[in-house]
Amino acid sequence: MQTKAFAAQTPQSPLAETVIERREPGPKDVLIDILYCGVCHSDLHTARGEWEGIRFPSVPGHEIVGRVTQIGGEVSKVAVGDIVGVGCMTDSCRVCASCHDGLEQYCEGPHGFQQTYSGWLDGYGENTLGGYSAAITVDEHFVLKVNHGEADLAGVAPLLCAGITTWSPLRHWNAGPGKKVGVVGIGGLGHMGIKLAHALGAHVVAFTTSESKRQDALDLGADEVVISKDPEAMAAHTRSFDLIVDTVAASHDLDAFITLLRRDGALVLVGAPEQPHPSPSVFPMLLGRRSLAGSAIGGIPETQEMLDFCAEKGITAQIEMIAMQDIEAAYARMLKSDVKYRFVIDMASLK
Known part of the structure; x- marks a missing residue:
């Protein structure tokens, strides 16, 4: 037809x-x-x-x-x-x-x-x-x-x-009450990640490079907002996350987020950049039994x-x-x- x-x-x-x-x-x-x-x-x-x-x-x-x-x-x-x-x-x-x-x-x-x-x-x-x-x-x-x-x-x-792309890793890695979950990027994917993680009962931290998005992230349901360009703000969260969902569709340093994971924590990539991310360092993953993973829809x-x-x-x-x-x-x-x-x-x- x-x-x-x-x-x-x-x-x-x-x-x-x-x-x-x-x-x-x-x-x-x-x-x-x-x-x-x-x-x-x-x-x-x-x-x-x-x-x-x-x-x-x-x-x-x-x-x-x-x-x-x-x-x-x-x-x-x-x-x-x-x-x-x-x-x-x-x-x-x-x-x-x-x-x-x-x-x-x-x-x-x-x-x-x-x-x-x-x-x-x-x-x-x-x-x-x-x-x-x-x-x-x-x-x-x-x-x-x-x-x-x-x-x-x-x-x-x-x-x-956007909804299912963020829901799938949140569910697979058991986001919920008692879990600290990070969402990197506040865009089409990230704003849904914040909403869903909050609704699942997790403590949600939004990461953004833009101070102007702080209030937006809080309004979406984030409990905290971290400006990822601020080394002190990032260091304050070292070894504390169970899960970080990275929604950014641009090449960037993954080590900065891997070091924020607690033992057995996972950094999950759902954004698809045009250029590959720089290769992450091995030792931060070895020393915390941390995982770098991907998830598709x-x-x-x-x-x-x-x-x-x-x-x-x-x-x-x-x-x-x-x-x-x-x-x-x-x-x-x-x-x-x-x-x-x-x-x-x-x-x-x-x-």
Whole structure:
């Protein structure tokens, strides 16, 4: 079926309106009328062809909230009229150990997982086209139920990437009461990390290079704020953290944060910088049995858990709504970190 969308035809061309083909729903498919789509920094990298394997034309968007308009005959998870979400994945092998454990983001099949846009991780098969569009067809396994009220739906969209990307390490490393958790960076990812860690009951310390973000971090739920450029402020927290989630998408010194971990603490990277971080020193890890780890989005069960938790606690992302036609201006502002904290597209502007 033909569907309106915004696409980049080449890495050099701006996003512009076009018409794409969506498949008619098969037996296990769900057709979704897209209401809102969050704008992730990955969208910008993709539209500009800045990562390997990007396929064009590119229709970004993997923070999708919409209404079910049609379902296949074998669909049992959702019904027509339901409000649902779609995140960064639309398929996986379904049979490997990771998929069996509900960790589809670590799919060990021959192609990895299928991204919502730009196809399978290894480039197999056809291109996929994301949420900067009026509608999308998705296998029911990768469709998530949204239980927030209608007024909150725009703020739910970023939970499908920024929310789950921070929730997954917080849950895996057992953030909660009695734990001291650091969040490095106060942006699209970091602001959700602060909100979620606070809601889980941890003592939350936000790290930022900008004094101007101190009050923002406190308002988001941080118990303390540390200016990471201040050596004395950093030293005051030496050997005290159970977990630090690093959301910064720029190359930086990891040693400064590793030394803040207590014995058996973990520094978990969720930001994806264009250039590698400087290699960390070995001895700070050896002498504290500390861990340096990474974490990628979350599996479908975990993402549903996060959405349900956020609905129960009244948590949404802090957003600025834009029209689809303003996406290039939004990208320019993203490059200057001029958004608090996530742009969300009102897809009515496309329709």
